[in-house]
């Protein structure tokens with residue numbers, strides 16, 4: 001039945017049914033009153049209504065969205081008018097047929113013979129069916145696909161902060177909201193129009209056949225429909241509560257299953273099972289409440305629907321006996337009652353879905369119209385061959401999500417061409433934030449970052465990022481082949497170039513894989529060290545002018561660390577790349593040409609490893625001592641502490657030295 005149980009469907013199910021056309025009422029649809037009201041739109045409260053009324057801009061944008069599809073939509077609407085008109089003629093035709101077969105002096109309108117009338121009817125129904133099919137096909141337009149493509153492009157150009165903080169809730173806009181808007185511009189619009197035709201034409205035909213019976217119908221059907229609408233809303237609220245509880249249940253299960261190792265390691269099985277059971281019980285209780293309410297609803301509406309039909313038949317019967325109307329007229333009237341009732345119900349569906357669509361489109365346009373703070377479309381190109389020093393000049397920075405909290409304060413830092421600078425400092429001192437500024441995920445609130453003497457804000461962000469290589473702390477591996485992962489963002493790279501980059505980054509593990517560079521990998525199929533080397537290969541393939549490296553600290557075992565270090569070492573020895581390394585490993589720190597110690601967002605010490613480690617009471621020495629102690633797991637024995645290294649006057653030359661001293 002039309003829209004039956006619509007309030008109890010999930011959003012996903014609703015969107016899946018987006019192009020499904022509700023069947024036209026049939027005799028069976030005499031139970032139309034048992035159709036609950038459509039889901040009430042959150043937007044249907046008066047205050048929101050007023051807001052939408054005050055925002056015709058949203059409506060205009062929504063209409064503009066359908067503009068490229070204007071022609072097929074117009075044809076589709078015309079076909080809808082044709083098919084609905086044919087449908088609306090059915091009750092009348094049935095009435096006339098009944099009168100024809102029950103009359104002692106049968107007469108066919110327009111003086112047609114029975115054969116001609118039958119052919120005409122078959123023809124009419126064929127046209128109606130064809131129009132209906134054409135309408136359904138044409139209604140399936142590219143609106144949602146185009147909208148999603150636009151939204152995805154807009155989302156990818158947004159500030160990382162906006163997306164990462166979930167401010168825009170981009171995923172739900174891309175999925176749920178896009179479906180809602182797409183439905184409203186196609187299916188809902190079509191249903192709305194059909195509802196208007198059904199209600200108005202049905203009422204007109206009823207008045208034509210019998211004004212008395214029509215007035216009787218009008219005193220019963222609208223109030224019962226209205227009551228059904230309100231009760232339906234109550235049901236929808238119950239259904240929402242069940243869905244929310246179900247969502248909560250899913251969240252708990254997802255979180256626990258994805259952390260199964262931790263759950264098992266902490267023997268938290270009973271705790272997790274109890275947590276889950278509580279949620280399951282809640283879902284069950286809500287579902288029971290919903291079942292009772294919907295039982296009352298369907299029973300009640302079915303009962304009132306049947307009484308309505310009975311009332312109409314009773315009064316209609318007296319009119320037939322009095323000769324005021326014919327049996328055919330009464331049949332037509334009953335059928336039109338079904339049409340009008342269904343039409344009214346569809347109108348409320350239309351109204352709420354349009355309200356929902358306005359809400360969804362406001363959220364969508366919020367994303368589409370949002371200008372990112374760092375606009376990827378503006379700025380001058382840098383030129384791939386350009387080389388130059390990177391300078392942080394009195395840079396102060398705070399994250400947009402934490403205004404007023406300075407992460408960097410008056411930072412000055414220079415990395416010359418071909419130089420490698422290691423930034424060290426305690427956790428939270430702002431090291432990674434320096435790389436984030438270098439990549440222009442953010443801009444400084446004061447000061448500037450320059451490349452080759454030019455403020456990087458003058459460059460086009462995409463062009464600038466194309467000459468900056470980045471190896472993040474936790475590199476991302478995309479689903480695809482090893483080769484496609486190394487060539488990520490560099491699709492034109494040849495296989496030879498990819499292999500050369502992999503060799504340089506010590507990715508020898510690739511050659512041992514079943515399909516070599518064509519091996520399919522996912523997020524979890526590589527070890528931490530392998531992922532880091534793959535990321536280094538990815539960065540090297542770009543032949544970057546500037547390399548921003550954020551070392552991983554804990555993911556690697558000694559052997560992997562050695563290989564990663566060796567790969568980094570090759571980069572450090574290269575004289576063409578300006579390297580800024582957020583360094584954690586002593587081996588990397590010792591190899592960098594310059595070390596910058598960061599404390600509370602500003603540079604406190606600068607120098608070579610030897611200079612800093614020999615500087616009495618330096619912050620660097622304290623940091624290194626803490627790191628060695630952490631690696632050794634206990635205070636270092638006398639003589640191995642960096643505070644004593646001025647006696648040796650030498651920096652560790654080999655990574656092994658550091659490791660050995662750490663293990664001492």
Ligand SMILES: Nc1ncnc2c1ncn2[C@@H]1O[C@H](COP(=O)(O)OP(=O)(O)OP(=O)(O)O)[C@@H](O)[C@H]1O
Nearest residue numbers: 399401402407425426427428429430431432433434
């Ligand atoms: N996206 C963010 N929004 C708000 N604050 C942030 C954000 N990222 C980092 N911070 C804060 O900025 C400060 C510096 O963080 P940053 O990641 O730069 O430190 P770090 O020195 O690299 O630390 P670690 O060595 O632990 O990686 C910290 O206090 C951190 O909490």
